Amino acid sequence: MSDVWGDEEDNFTYGLDGDDRERPTIVLMGQKRSGKTSIRKVVFNKMSPNETLFVESTAKVTKDRIAASFINFATQEFPGQVCPFEDSLNPQTNFSRCGALLYVIDAQDDYNEICAAIKKMCDYFMRAYNINNKIKFEVFIHKVDGLTDESRAEASLEIYNKVKEDLADMGYDGLLHINFYCTSIYDHSIFEAFSKVVQKLITQLGTLEKLLDIFNSGSNVEKSFLFDVSSKIYIATDTTPVEMATYELCCDMIDVTIDLSAIYGQKMEGQRAFDENSSAVIRLKSDHVLFLRQLNRHLALVCIVRSENFEKQGLIDYNFKCFKEGIEKVFLVQKKMQENP
Numbered sequence: 003m004s005d006v007w008g009d010e011e012d013n014f015t016y017g018l019d020g021d022d023r024e025r026p027t028i029v030l031m032g033q034k035r036s037g038k039t040s041i042r043k044v045v046f047n048k049m050s051p052n053e054t055l056f057v058e059s060t061a062k063v064t065k066d067r068i069a070a071s072f073i074n075f076a077t078q079e080f081p082g083q084v085c086p087f088e089d090s091l092n093p094q095t096n097f098s099r100c101g102a103l104l105y106v107i108d109a110q111d112d113y114n115e116i117c118a119a120i121k122k123m124c125d126y127f128m129r130a131y132n133i134n135n136k137i138k139f140e141v142f143i144h145k146v147d148g149l150t151d152e153s154r155a156e157a158s159l160e161i162y163n164k165v166k167e168d169l170a171d172m173g174y175d176g177l178l179h180i181n182f183y184c185t186s187i188y189d190h191s192i193f194e195a196f197s198k199v200v201q202k203l204i205t206q207l208g209t210l211e212k213l214l215d216i217f218n219s220g221s222n223v224e225k226s227f228l229f230d231v232s233s234k235i236y237i238a239t240d241t242t243p244v245e246m247a248t249y250e251l252c253c254d255m256i257d258v259t260i261d262l263s264a265i266y267g268q269k270m271e272g273q274r275a276f277d278e279n280s281s282a283v284i285r286l287k288s289d290h291v292l293f294l295r296q297l298n299r300h301l302a303l304v305c306i307v308r309s310e311n312f313e314k315q316g317l318i319d320y321n322f323k324c325f326k327e328g329i330e331k332v333f334l335v336q337k338k339m340q341e342n343p
């Protein structure tokens with residue numbers, strides 16, 4: 003994680019809290035060299051994509067806590083050569099606390115390899131479903147940077163049909179709901195896809211989306227994202243469709259703001275240059291304004307608005323204050339419900 007937050011676990015006033023027993027895990031599986039470790043490192047450890055070329059093959063099951071982040075999850079990676087359902091690996095425990103099972107398929111592999119991966123995946127999905135039918139099943143059709151737009155669409159369709167066929171053969175078609183994403187660590191698609199995976203594990207998602215909708219309509223904002231700043235995963239957005247270009251702009255804004263704060267920010271004794279009171283505004287050539295406001299140490303609201311609608315700063319400030327209070331209440335209610343079920 004970036005050192006603007008430090009690596010230590012801290013007590014933030016609200017968030018996706020939970021002790022070790024109840025923290026959900028995102029399980030990563032896939033054939034050897036499909037890209038599991040690279041995905042973890044790029045999304046959660048800020049490794050640059052090129053550095054993943056030197057990542058060594060994972061030899062054993064690796065569990066990682068996502069610290070210094072709003073997302074209080076753990077990831078568990080099973081190396082390609084290990085069967086996650088071996089008795090010695092305690093599959094019952096692992097899959098009962100699994101929130102999402104993410105299977106990575108290397109789209110650059112040859113057809114036979116992909117078919118073998120799908121066969122294995124359907125078998126694993128079926129076994130995991132029999133342990134815990136609440137698991138969200140996700141497939142990353144990965145390394146699509148090496149494919150043209152046309153072959154990307156073709157490969158996705160082929161994989162989708164093959165999965166359906168294999169599940170039907172096992173009698174599980176229609177029982178398992180599987181989501182497919184085309185991903186690459188060389189662009190923002192991996193962050194977008196991971197955002198969608200994480201969002202499904204956030205029980206308050208519907209309320210967060212409504213709050214963002216209300217904020218947008220009150221402030222004439224076109225699009226807004228609620229970001230976990232350290233991972234650049236957006237934990238919610240308003241209900242209008244997400245355009246990749248807008249999401250990329252917002253991600254870039256976070257990077258620019260953090261970098262500028264780290265270089266030029268004024269650091270008081272014991273404080274960070276980038277903290278829960280940080281904010282930033284960037285005016286774009288396209289007559290739009292990007293603005294960022296921190297909600298707490300980990301969460302930031304990033305919005306895009308037309309320049310003419312950014313004139314009433316007082317209105318935006320007031321709406322942001324109400325929005326922030328709303329978000330706090332949502333998580334405090336959840337916390338109270340957990341404490342007094």
Ligand SMILES: Nc1nc2c(ncn2[C@@H]2O[C@H](COP(=O)(O)OP(=O)(O)OP(=O)(O)O)[C@@H](O)[C@H]2O)c(=O)[nH]1
Pocket residue numbers: 032033034035036037038039040041051053054055056057058059060061080081082083144145146147148185186187188
């Ligand atoms: N072109 C491309 N290469 C990628 C991408 N993601 C990962 N790779 C490369 O794929 C190779 C294998 O990645 P790993 O992350 O080690 O794969 P793994 O699934 O963890 O492999 P095991 O630990 O052996 O199970 C590395 O050389 C990465 O640089 C991607 O999105 N595009």
